[in-house]
Amino acid sequence: MAALDGATRGRLLFGGDYNPEQWDRQTWREDVRLMREAGVNLATVGVFSWATLEPRPGARDFGWLDEVLDLLHENGIGVCLATPTASPPPWLGARHPETLPRDENGTVVWYGARNQFCASSPVYREHALGITEALARRYGRHPALRLWHINNEYGTACWCDTTAAHFRTWLRERYGTLEALNEAWGTAFWSQRYDAWEEIIPPRRAQYLRNPAQLLDFRRFTSDALLECFTAERDAVAAHSPEVPVTTNFMPLFAGLDGWRWAAAEDVVSVDLYPEPAAGPEEPGGAAYGALVQDLTRSQARGPWMLMEQAASAVSWREVNQPKPEGLMRLWSLQAVARGADAVCFFQWRQSRQGSEKFHSAMLPHAGERSRTFRQVCELGAELARLAPVTGTEVPAEIAILHDWPAWWAGSQPARPSAAVDYPEILGAWHRALWTGNFACDFAHPEADLGGYRLVVIPQLYLLSDAALDNLVTWVRDGGTLVCGFFTGVADPDDRVREGGMDPRLRRLLGIETVHDWWPLPPGETVRLSDGGTGRLWREDLDLAGAETLAAYAEGELAGRPALTRAGHGAGSAWYVSTLPGHRELAALLAKAAAAAGVAPVLGGLPAGVEAVRRGELLFLLNHGREQVTVPLPDAYRASRDLLTGRVHATEVALGRFGVAALSPTPPTSEGSRT
Ligand code: GAL
Secondary structure (H helix, E strand, O other): OOOOHHHHOOOOEEEEEEOHHHOOHHHHHHHHHHHHHHOOOEEEEOOOOHHHHOOEOOEOOOHHHHHHHHHHHHOOOEEEEEOOOOOOOHHHHHHOHHHOOEOOOOOEOOOOOOOOOOOOOHHHHHHHHHHHHHHHHHHOOOOOEEEEEOOOOOOOOOOOHHHHHHHHHHHHHHHOOHHHHHHHHOOOHHHOOOOOHHHOOOOOOOOOOOOHHHHHHHHHHHHHHHHHHHHHHHHHHHHHOOOOOEEOEEOOOOOOOOHHHHHHOOOOOEEEOOOOOOOOOOOOHHHHHHHHHHHHHHHHHOOOEEEEEOOOOOOOOOOOOOOOOOOHHHHHHHHHHHOOEEEEEEOOOEOOOOOOOOOOOOOEOOOHHHOHHHHHHHHHHHHHHHOHHHOOOOOOOOEEEEOOHHHHHHHOOOOOOOOOOOHHHHHHHHHHHHHHOOOOEEEEOOOOOOOOOOEEEEOOOOEOOHHHHHHHHHHHHOOOEEEEEOOOOOEOOOOOEOHHHOOHHHHHHHOEEEEEEEOOOOOOOEEEEOOOOEEEOOOEEEEEOOOEEEEEEOOOOOOOOEEEEEEEEOOEEEEEEOOEEOHHHHHHHHHHHHHHHOOOOOOOOOOOOEEEEEEOOEEEEEEOOOOOEEEEOOHHHOOEEEOOOOOEEOOEEEEOOOOEEEEEOOOOOOOOOEO
16 A cells, blocks of 8 residues: 655655646746745645536546646655545536535535536536546656645535435445344434335434434445545556555544544545644643644544644634734644644635635735745745654654544433533543643544553543454453543444443443443533542533542432442552543543553643654644743753754753744754753
8 A cells, every 4th residue: 555655755745735726827837936945845736626627527637737736746746636525516506406505404405616516416426536547557657756635524414315226225235134223323312213125214303302223324335435436536646656655644633534534544644633722831732633633634644644734824614813923834734744744734825816715814924925934834845854754753752632523423312411522622631631741642542452552531422343352351351541521332233322331341440330321511601529629511410339439429319329430350450530621620530540651741841831852753742822931851852953953952941932842862963052
């Protein structure tokens, strides 16, 4: 299988979406001149070019793309060539309205924007494959080609009749018989029993709550239907260029695709990342969110990954769109590199003057080459070139956060104990607690081999398969330390509630006898705990059998009942967290569990807002605050060289506002100034 190193060839990739069809030839020449000036070595071409490449069915015009690819190649710029299938031309929808998606109400979603395709439509698939094969035939051997970029941010769902037929085929494969489907969906409830396959439809708008198992299967199906589109295009391009890696760009922490299944189907995992620009030690929201997405993407990739898109400055789709303050784009780009990215790319190279995203920033903004943004882009390009030695290296981690999409889907259905519990928020709170403590962590599938980890945390996995439960039990009994959050192990893969409301295997592992009740808290309310901490969102009324109480509820209906618990299993232990502790308390609890598991932070005692990440040999230090800080260096990094500046730092390093150091432990003998 082709891999990212086939594209990187020993240096970090730097560039962005390039849409030359919006510009004249003179501008193309200016583009390559400025790309070279900025150190751009990768341009993603053709993402939305279908209507230009195929202005009417079968009438294809590749001349302009030949010129663009040749021009980029002559200038030493590699190409990430996209299949344009995310945005079919108007003629496809006009001539074949059945390719247009329908929403849950059965209403057609028209062309005039983008992403208007039904993944189940054979007509869409045929045309998408047609243009893809033509591109692959023509450019599969082009010397500029580094990477294939299939479609763009897959995620469109459809409820049309073609989808209904496809859904039924998928269900037949999953269940074999209608009896098995009726059993899995619990159709005895509310007289929903199906008597013939033809009666089954996608979960369209209905009078009241729709069947949750059907909703869950429809999520699985939609992800799989889109994956079929991806793999068909992937195979079509691979047939003409087997050595060129293939990717599709994910949306970050996106609910619409099963990210583990998708990542396994790609050569290279890439993601688009647009955090809120808030930054600073008090509210490092964007940085914490970025770290989460980066850790997840690296884990999906099982190694280096691509930041396919980010904004050079402001986006255009929030209520109020502020530019990134000086230095923030650099900081977040280097954060991605520290957390395993081998490519730092943007949407887009040149800012559009027309169309829906004309106010979205770009590497080369409306203000042109003398702009603040372009200057920072050039500076970043030069720095990324200096970081070439990091290419291909790993980010070591001894902690795994378990995460899975079906658990997210099933646990987020309507009619549950509390609609105020938001899975991404819970996941974010737990990851952020580890991030604040500078603990390196991966994400893992609940059935994955956990052998390489010492600490495993489950922020929340409402749905767990038997295989996942057995995996956890074995891993803890073999000496692992597990910290498990509330509303976990509740349902099986059909969304059927397990015996006792929490699977008995998990209860035994956690030392819990009975979960009498879940007792959620309304938004904004907190509950005091006996250790001085607080909890929010959730409480549970637990009887323990073997676990010790680390903290009890200190007030309210559950006063005196266990809130945080721990059960020992030889060298292993299983902790339960039946509420969402405040940020500091969760960070302290996880630090305690990490210590018990023998896991140390990358670096302890750092000033607030400073992030430390190890990648390969390098120690990255990132200051997310606006104040200068001084970081004492650990022994292994005394007299280390900062690859970004070339300076050698003897015992400490000063980081200014949004400052970054990338320290290499082996300094050259004589050059460089010392601090
Ligand atoms: C991404 C998308 C790009 C562009 C960007 C900025 O989601 O892939 O094509 O739209 O957002 O809004």
